[in-house]
Amino acid sequence: MELNRYSKTLTSDESQPASQAMLYGIGLTEEDMKKPQVGIASTWYEGNTCNMHLNSLSALVKEGVRKSDMVGLQFNTIGISDGITNGTEGMRYSLVSREIIADSVESVTAAHYYDGLITIAGCDKNMPGVAMAMIRVNRPSIMVYGGTIASGNYKGKKLNIVSAFEALGEKYAGTISEEDFNGIIKNACPGAGACGGMYTANTMASAIEALGLSLPYSSSNPALSNQKKEECLNTGRYLKFLLEKNIKPSDILTKKSFENAFTVVVALGGSTNAVLHLLGMAKTANVDFTLKDITRINNATPLLANLKPSGKFLMEDVFAIGGVPALMKYLLEKGLLHGESLTVTGRTIKENADMIAGLKEGQEVIMPINNPIKSSGHLRVLYGNLAPEGSVAKITGKEGEIFEGKAIVYDNEFDCIDGICSGKVIPGNVIVIRYEGPKGGPGMPEMLKPTSALIGAGLGNSVALITDGRFSGGTHGFVVGHISPEAFDGGPISLIKNGDIIKIDAITNKIDVLISKEELAERKKQWKQPELKIKFGVLYKYTKQVSSASLGCVTDL
Numbered sequence: 001m002e003l004n005r006y007s008k009t010l011t012s013d014e015s016q017p018a019s020q021a022m023l024y025g026i027g028l029t030e031e032d033m034k035k036p037q038v039g040i041a042s043t044w045y046e047g048n049t050c051n052m053h054l055n056s057l058s059a060l061v062k063e064g065v066r067k068s069d070m071v072g073l074q075f076n077t078i079g080i081s082d083g084i085t086n087g088t089e090g091m092r093y094s095l096v097s098r099e100i101i102a103d104s105v106e107s108v109t110a111a112h113y114y115d116g117l118i119t120i121a122g123c124d125k126n127m128p129g130v131a132m133a134m135i136r137v138n139r140p141s142i143m144v145y146g147g148t149i150a151s152g153n154y155k156g157k158k159l160n161i162v163s164a165f166e167a168l169g170e171k172y173a174g175t176i177s178e179e180d181f182n183g184i185i186k187n188a189c190p191g192a193g194a195c196g197g198m199y200t201a202n203t204m205a206s207a208i209e210a211l212g213l214s215l216p217y218s219s220s221n222p223a224l225s226n227q228k229k230e231e232c233l234n235t236g237r238y239l240k241f242l243l244e245k246n247i248k249p250s251d252i253l254t255k256k257s258f259e260n261a262f263t264v265v266v267a268l269g270g271s272t273n274a275v276l277h278l279l280g281m282a283k284t285a286n287v288d289f290t291l292k293d294i295t296r297i298n299n300a301t302p303l304l305a306n307l308k309p310s311g312k313f314l315m316e317d318v319f320a321i322g323g324v325p326a327l328m329k330y331l332l333e334k335g336l337l338h339g340e341s342l343t344v345t346g347r348t349i350k351e352n353a354d355m356i357a358g359l360k361e362g363q364e365v366i367m368p369i370n371n372p373i374k375s376s377g378h379l380r381v382l383y384g385n386l387a388p389e390g391s392v393a394k395i396t397g398k399e400g401e402i403f404e405g406k407a408i409v410y411d412n413e414f415d416c417i418d419g420i421c422s423g424k425v426i427p428g429n430v431i432v433i434r435y436e437g438p439k440g441g442p443g444m445p446e447m448l449k450p451t452s453a454l455i456g457a458g459l460g461n462s463v464a465l466i467t468d469g470r471f472s473g474g475t476h477g478f479v480v481g482h483i484s485p486e487a488f489d490g491g492p493i494s495l496i497k498n499g500d501i502i503k504i505d506a507i508t509n510k511i512d513v514l515i516s517k518e519e520l521a522e523r524k525k526q527w528k529q530p531e532l533k534i535k536f537g538v539l540y541k542y543t544k545q546v547s548s549a550s551l552g553c554v555t556d557l
């Protein structure tokens with residue numbers, strides 16, 4: 001059986017002597033030249049807890065590949081830390097990095113004719129980025145998630161990254177001492193691993209596992225656990241099987257697999273960013289999966305997981321009760337998943353589930369389907385005269401489901417933060433942050449700093465916030481993002497004035513500014529498109545290529 005379908009182009013063709021000379025130069029033997037070559041792509045970098053350990057995992061993956069009689073060749077791509085860049089201009093690069101990661105992993109894998117691909121990803125945009133690359137090259141591939149961080153602790157209180165953001169709001173409100181503020185910051189992140197709640201990293205890891213592109217338990221095995229090490233060592237064996245059967249991402253990814261992924265996201269209370277990334281991944285895979293499908297699945301799926309940011313528990317607690325596979329087994333038993341969908345184990349979702357135990361008895365992390373946290377999903381797609389192409393709200397029910405109030409308008413997040421800190425934002429306001437979309441931002445930055453400041457300042461239950469930017473998976477409160485068309489393209493959000501009444505209705509899925517069509521039309525006549533904020537480099541190129549958030553912010557339409 002020929003497993004070196006691609007690499008033989010370089011290793012066996014006598015017209016490629018320079019290729020072979022260089023491969024001998026890196027230490028390959030004549031026997032190695034007959035083996036399949038597996039690219040091992042890591043998003044390691046030292047400057048982020050989510051990614052700092054990934055090269056050690058990559059080394060374990062390479063060892064597993066070697067034991068499966070294949071040649072593993074490691075390479076790296078970039079990462080951007082959302083946690084570090086949030087609230088700064090650096091956040092403009094975060095979503096852009098998804099495309100850079102996809103482009104670079106695709107480029108190395110295709111250019112070097114690797115027969116298979118194993119990716120190791122740790123932070124928010126890493127995972128959809130490497131998954132999009134796996135889809136593009138369409139060779140046997142597996143993603144390994146770097147794993148979740150352990151919880152921090154300060155004065156007996158469990159901490160995570162959002163604890164640090166919300167401490168800032170408490171400091172602004174004068175409800176925390178300087179000593180405790182610093183204590184929380186120094187203890188929120190105790191070591192390696194991705195942010196611990198059901199934020200975007202854990203959301204996307206769970207979604208990709210449900211899609212079938214990573215091994216069972218990959219999304220819930222903690223970063224520094226023995227289980228994560230075993231997973232890395234075993235990945236080579238599974239990749240060898242995929243090569244033998246020539247099972248590719250295109251054999252795994254179907255509309256049903258995307259429906260499985262979003263069902264798991266909803267049940268877990270996952271991030272609004274999952275909407276953006278699953279739309280982008282589906283577009284890359286040429287699968288017809290749209291906002292209409294997201295609305296349909298959201299309405300049919302209960303919110304079951306009591307996880308932060310709005311709940312009590314962390315991903316380490318999901319691991320302790322049986323992990324994401326145990327949740328998937330439960331959802332399958334209740335008829336909410338497509339059991340026939342194929343995965344990188346070579347088995348179906350149902351076949352994988354039949355091999356594992358279910359949720360642990362007496363656990364409190366996942367609620368029973370007859371007593372859910374919310375009977376339908378928390379990720380609402382809202383339309384109306386403010387969002388003709390759609391917007392995404394994260395409504396768990398704790399915030400209420402309808403909000404109506406006076407607009408207080410900011411053209412960037414930094415002015416908004418100043419407004420919160422100075423007391424200009426008051427209960428009953430609908431905060432509008434605009435010109436923060438894919439083009440206007442540019443890069444559609446996350447609004448975690450403003451929303452965390454609101455929570456910390458005690459305004460989380462008394463104001464709403466809408467934006468054409470994004471929200472972090474750590475965001476909670478009455479928030480609506482991804483408003484499309486964005487302000488930079490003249491979307492209605494660009495026409496709102498201070499004092500306008502805005503109504504958000506998560507029951508009828510509507511978001512409207514309560515003024516007449518004639519008034520909106522008159523304001524549109526007066527509106528002028530601003531200049532791009534950036535006119536050079538990667539952000540400029542991104543603004544020239546990126547699609548609407550309603551289409552997943554892809555750059556290759």
